[in-house]
Amino acid sequence: MTDYRKEYSPVVTSLNTYKIFLIGEQLRTCMNGVCLIRDRKYRLRTYRSCFQGNETVDWMVRSRRCDDRLTAVRIMRTLQKWSFFHHVCDDHNFKDELLFYRFRRDDDSIESQKDLLLFYKVLDIYHSINTSKKGILRGYQVKGQVFDRAFMGSAFVDWLVKSGMVDTKERAIITGRQLLENDIIRHVTDDHHFRNDSMLLYQFNLDLDQRRRMSDVLILDDTRRMSTDSRSSNESQEIPVRTIESRDIGLSDIENTENKSSETIESSSPMQPKSVLLRYETADDLESPDTPYVRSCLRIFSDSVGYGFVIRGIGPTYVQTVDPEGPAADAGLKVRQYIYSVNGENVLREDHHTVAQRIMGSNRDYINICVMSHKRELKEK
Numbered sequence: 001m002t003d004y005r006k007e008y009s010p011v012v013t014s015l016n017t018y019k020i021f022l023i024g025e026q027l028r029t030c031m032n033g034v035c036l037i038r039d040r041k042y043r044l045r046t047y048r049s050c051f052q053g054n055e056t057v058d059w060m061v062r063s064r065r066c067d068d069r070l071t072a073v074r075i076m077r078t079l080q081k082w083s084f085f086h087h088v089c090d091d092h093n094f095k096d097e098l099l100f101y102r103f104r105r106d107d108d109s110i111e112s113q114k115d116l117l118l119f120y121k122v123l124d125i126y127h128s129i130n131t132s133k134k135g136i137l138r139g140y141q142v143k144g145q146v147f148d149r150a151f152m153g154s155a156f157v158d159w160l161v162k163s164g165m166v167d168t169k170e171r172a173i174i175t176g177r178q179l180l181e182n183d184i185i186r187h188v189t190d191d192h193h194f195r196n197d198s199m200l201l202y203q204f205n206l207d208l209d210q211r212r213r214m215s216d217v218l219i220l221d222d223t224r225r226m227s228t229d230s231r232s233s234n235e236s237q238e239i240p241v242r243t244i245e246s247r248d249i250g251l252s253d254i255e256n257t258e259n260k261s262s263e264t265i266e267s268s269s270p271m272q273p274k275s276v277l278l279r280y281e282t283a284d285d286l287e288s289p290d291t292p293y294v295r296s297c298l299r300i301f302s303d304s305v306g307y308g309f310v311i312r313g314i315g316p317t318y319v320q321t322v323d324p325e326g327p328a329a330d331a332g333l334k335v336r337q338y339i340y341s342v343n344g345e346n347v348l349r350e351d352h353h354t355v356a357q358r359i360m361g362s363n364r365d366y367i368n369i370c371v372m373s374h375k376r377e378l379k380e381k
Helices: 015-033 053-062 069-081 108-112 114-131 153-162 169-181 216-236 262-266 283-287 327-331 352-360 375-379
Strands: 038-042 045-052 085-087 100-103 138-142 145-152 185-187 201-204 293-301 309-312 318-322 338-342 366-374
Touching: 015 069, 015 114, 015 216, 045 053, 053 069, 053 100, 069 085, 069 216, 108 114, 114 169, 145 153, 153 169, 153 201, 169 185, 293 327, 309 352, 318 338, 338 352, 366 375
Parallel strands: none
Antiparallel strands: 038 045, 045 100, 085 100, 138 145, 145 201, 185 201, 293 366, 309 318, 338 366
């Protein structure tokens, strides 16, 4: 029996990455429309379905898709960096020269790009659903709340099978879970993962019909890069608070709560645990009037080795791990809770390094901390 879970393993890519891919696909469609993508010959060799660097820059400036040639090159290099296209021989970055390049969808190299493959799968699903005569997108009213362009989990599964997008319901369910894990679709109240259920409603997070400016590629790339750099820095370089004997909140591995030397910590494995979050929320999401998160305040007393919990995140900061025998657990702190304030100071937009300094800088043997928990977490108590 085929194990479809291997084929459809989660890619977990930022939504901004898909927005970059969307701009790239819109560019590819336009270039096809003006015959910039075609078979070309060079030194008796034919290169299939490719485009020429300087010719593409000419067209981008002439059609006012960018202000100047330098900006056009920057945009194209950004798309190349995200592996949307490549040099036909993989020998050059994009240049404003007589060099040939090819979009990965136009050759077999796309098979090695899992996130790009998923993007095109999503694109096919989205457009097919929106053009289907018997569409599954419609408005629903649940307990007085209206959800536009939503679909039932079971209807999505049935549609994927009937449309030929997948072969079996098992594949359809795995596809639905993959889309949710990559933030492409969401449960309307963020209470459930994807299920083959007629009682659960989902919506697309991304409007794939929206026309975007080429310059947005640079903005999205910069946002994605800063986010990735911050996550990499914050999550791979834990603060060496183990060298501080008191008020240690456990930003190193939680198993190191016994009296150990800083040398032991520094020589520990560089592997960091994966985030416990089911879905990452922004500070704006948490502060929205419609947020499903509820605030609660706790007072946590420090013991001889600290407070007994691990925090991560680039703003907002969240609880990654709680020592079940530590003071934080006794106070009621839970994993996946977002930290709203520390000793009365709003820290929702601060990274975990800054929040840790606030906690360790307390001049008392306790901290007053306000956390935000999802309503579903409160129901499970």
